[in-house]
Amino acid sequence: MFVQLITRGALLRSALLFAALLACTASPVTAQDLPPSTAFPGSFWIATGDVGPAEEGNVVTQAAFEQGITVWERGSWFAIPYFGAGITTDSAGYEWNDRHPFQVGMKLVRRVPGGALQAGGGLMFERDPSSGGERHPTAFVSYWAGWAAEGQAQRGSIFRGFPGHLSASSGLMTGRDPDNWMTRIDGQQGVAVMRNKLISVVPYGGGVVTFDTKRRVWENRVTLDAGVKLVRPFVGGVIEAGVAERRQYTVLIDQVENAPVVYVNLWVGWNPRAVR
Amino acid sequence: MYINVFGGSALLHLLLGYPRLILVLGIVGTVAATNTPHGPGRVAGTGQYLAVLDAEIGQRATNSDAAERTARQAVTNMLESYDPVAIEKTVAETLDACGEGCTDLSTPIVIRDTEMLRRVLTLHELDRLWAASQKRAATPPVAGRSVGK
Numbered sequence: 416m417f418v419q420l421i422t423r424g425a426l427l428r429s430a431l432l433f434a435a436l437l438a439c440t441a442s443p444v445t446a447q448d449l450p451p452s453t454a455f456p457g458s459f460w461i462a463t464g465d466v467g468p469a470e471e472g473n474v475v476t477q478a479a480f481e482q483g484i485t486v487w488e489r490g491s492w493f494a495i496p497y498f499g500a501g502i503t504t505d506s507a508g509y510e511w512n513d514r515h516p517f518q519v520g521m522k523l524v525r526r527v528p529g530g531a532l533q534a535g536g537g538l539m540f541e542r543d544p545s546s547g548g549e550r551h552p553t554a555f556v557s558y559w560a561g562w563a564a565e566g567q568a569q570r571g572s573i574f575r576g577f578p579g580h581l582s583a584s585s586g587l588m589t590g591r592d593p594d595n596w597m598t599r600i601d602g603q604q605g606v607a608v609m610r611n612k613l614i615s616v617v618p619y620g621g622g623v624v625t626f627d628t629k630r631r632v633w634e635n636r637v638t639l640d641a642g643v644k645l646v647r648p649f650v651g652g653v654i655e656a657g658v659a660e661r662r663q664y665t666v667l668i669d670q671v672e673n674a675p676v677v678y679v680n681l682w683v684g685w686n687p688r689a690v691r
Numbered sequence: 692m693y694i695n696v697f698g699g700s701a702l703l704h705l706l707l708g709y710p711r712l713i714l715v716l717g718i719v720g721t722v723a724a725t726n727t728p729h730g731p732g733r734v735a736g737t738g739q740y741l742a743v744l745d746a747e748i749g750q751r752a753t754n755s756d757a758a759e760r761t762a763r764q765a766v767t768n769m770l771e772s773y774d775p776v777a778i779e780k781t782v783a784e785t786l787d788a789c790g791e792g793c794t795d796l797s798t799p800i801v802i803r804d805t806e807m808l809r810r811v812l813t814l815h816e817l818d819r820l821w822a823a824s825q826k827r828a829a830t831p832p833v834a835g836r837s838v839g840k
Contacts, residue, residue, distance in 0.1 A: 449716075449724055449744065449748070450744070450747045450748065452740070452743075454727065455736075456727060456728045456729060456734075458729065483728075485728070490723075490726075491726060493728045495728060524728040526726060526727075526728065526730075528791060529791060530730070531728060531729070531730070533728075650735060650738075651734050651735030651736075652734075652735075683735070684727075684729040684730070684734040684735070685734050685735040685736045686727040686728070686729060686734045686735075686736045686737065686740075687735075687736035687739060687740065688736065688739075688740040688743070690743050690744075690747060
């Protein structure tokens with residue numbers, strides 16, 4: 416507790432100084448007066464871990480890089496031409512996990528509370544083994560939102576937060592199956608049971624639903640995870656590592672399987688701006 | 692792919708580092724300037740942009756040093772006359788103005804950390820100065836007071 420030390424005279428002097436400053440502070444500037452700038456949003460992520468029951472014992476590593484340039488923005492809207500490159504490889508050496516797609520496109524992004532809504536299209540460059548074609552049109556819509564809910568958690572709760580996310584994406588996503596419109600809905604909710612300056616420990620439950628227009632067996636699945644992860648955020652990104660028990664229902668053949676999974680994910684994002 | 696970035700309070704600490712920008716744009720305006728396609732301004736590069744903005748437009752905040760001193764003095768006064776209700780309300784207002792980038796901080800966390808509390812209250816005072824200058828600019832001049840009449 417602080418001791419009252421201020422005299423009435425000091426308060427009066429402070430108030431007079433405040434008033435004097437108001438009288439001579441420069442004219443206000445609005446957000447519209449900001450110097451024009453160009454932003455270069457980009458991201459890199461890498462995810463490595465067990466595939467799960469579909470390919471038990473197989474460890475897949477995926478990485479992707481994307482760089483864009485914001486050619487137009489207004490409030491929470493951004494128009495961004497971009498290029499992206501990815502790589503996928505696995506420990507079993509399966510041909511369908513040996514991928515290195517590249518794409519160029521344009522997307523419209525709308526920032527929404529806690530996340531972003533995107534729609535875009537362009538060209539993807541990846542060999543289709545059935546036709547030999549290497550260039551395909553792509554189009555997508557996606558939504559992502561994440562939350563930490565740490566504020567509520569502080570109000571009397573023993574937990575340090577309730578982090579989670581919800582995402583959905585739909586589109587022509589892969590050059591290996593260029594005419595197949597695929598949809599993925601993914602959600603996860605956790606409880607931060609312990610948190611210090613370095614890491615948080617988060618038990619969580621999550622699920623993924625995927626389906627497509629071509630009715631591929633491997634694209635029509637419901638996957639449920641129950642696990643625990645260690646999360647380490649840093650400015651511009653986050654790294655997480657976890658273990659989970661995965662239960663997977665392959666809808667078209669009515670098959671249910673279970674397997675444990677171990678994984679490590681890293682995401683880094685940037686948005687440097689150059690004042691014009 | 693996006694991964695939920697939680698923990699830390701990078702955006703608030705960025706704001707604390709640029710008091711002149713708060714004087715010129717207010718908290719809401721400064722946060723809006725950090726808006727990115729990725730999220731609420733916590734991606735790499737935001738700090739550098741705020742530094743460039745500070746250099747570009749911070750100089751418009753004439754008397755900014757004096758304004759900062761006044762804000763700090765007001766905070767000292769507020770802390771010494773410690774009114775828990777007023778302080779809680781002020782912190783809550785500041786976090787609210789900071790928006791979703793500051794949702795990882797709650798009012799009790801800030802109040803428990805004396806140094807962070809002082810800095811958050813200073814932000815609020817600077818924002819108050821900014822709001823007052825906005826109001827002053829929007830008020831039409833009173834007739835009959837100009838020189839020569």
